[in-house]
Amino acid sequence: MAKARRSNDWGFPRWRGYGSSREATTVRLCDRHGCEEPGECPAPKAPNSPERWMFCQKHAAEYNRKWDYFEGLDKAEKEARASAERSENAGYAEAQHYGWSGSGDGSRSADEMRALEVLELDADADFTAIKKAWRDKAKTVHPDVKPGDKEAAAEFQKLQLAYEVLKAAEDRREWRG
Structure with missing residues (x-):
């Protein structure tokens, strides 16, 4: 007679912890050459492109430091986009009196x-x-x-x-x- 193996799953609720399986988890590393940190911060490869770099927080901050949101726009388009941004975010300015004062x-x-x-x-x-x-x-x-x-x-x-x-x-x- 063959010996039966006992399972750790004895019905609901699960008795073993989640994530205790033996499969390896894949971790995407930072796309910066030589960096061994996990790449958790997406950054666009080009404006209006769906492709993304994946950087660690340190290299994402370095990548975004000189980012120009209005690059390639003429003066009128910049003003229009800036005013649209201000009008969309006006709710935050109106709600300042609800926060902590000081x-x-x-x-x-x-x-x-x-x-x-x-x-x-x-x-x-x-x-x-x-x-x-x-x-x-x-x-x-x-x-x-x-x-x-x-x-x-x-x-x-x-x-x-x-x-x-x-x-x-x-x-x-x-x-x-």
């Missing part, structure tokens, strides 16, 4: 972020900190303190412009309520 959550514009960099402040700085930093920095390079110093005058103008950008943004926020 300065570091994307509620500041790029100009405001550059102005905060000039004042060497964090993205979530409140207006009292902005005013204090502006006064402290402006006192050191003010034209009355350093008369005839062109570099100090240029630095003072830069600080003044940064403060004006942030002040206008704060006034808009207060006006909206």
Whole structure:
């Protein structure tokens, strides 16, 4: 009499774990020459082409760094496509008030972020900190303190412009309520 083999599948539910079969799984490697990482990020080989490169995250970021979405379009077509993109994504801008509020959550514009960099402040700085930093920095390079110093005058103008950008943004926020 032949010896019967016992199965690990004793009905429902399965008693052995999923993925415990002995077959080899295929892993696609990154298409970058010499890279041994798994290629999980598709990247187009050419504009409007269905063919794709498969890169690891590092090489996909390198590939997309200089990608120009508007390449090959004339100025009017670029403006039309850009306005279409803005109108399609307008829902995200309208919904900002539903998210967490605060300065570091994307509620500041790029100009405001550059102005905060000039004042060497964090993205979530409140207006009292902005005013204090502006006064402290402006006192050191003010034209009355350093008369005839062109570099100090240029630095003072830069600080003044940064403060004006942030002040206008704060006034808009207060006006909206």
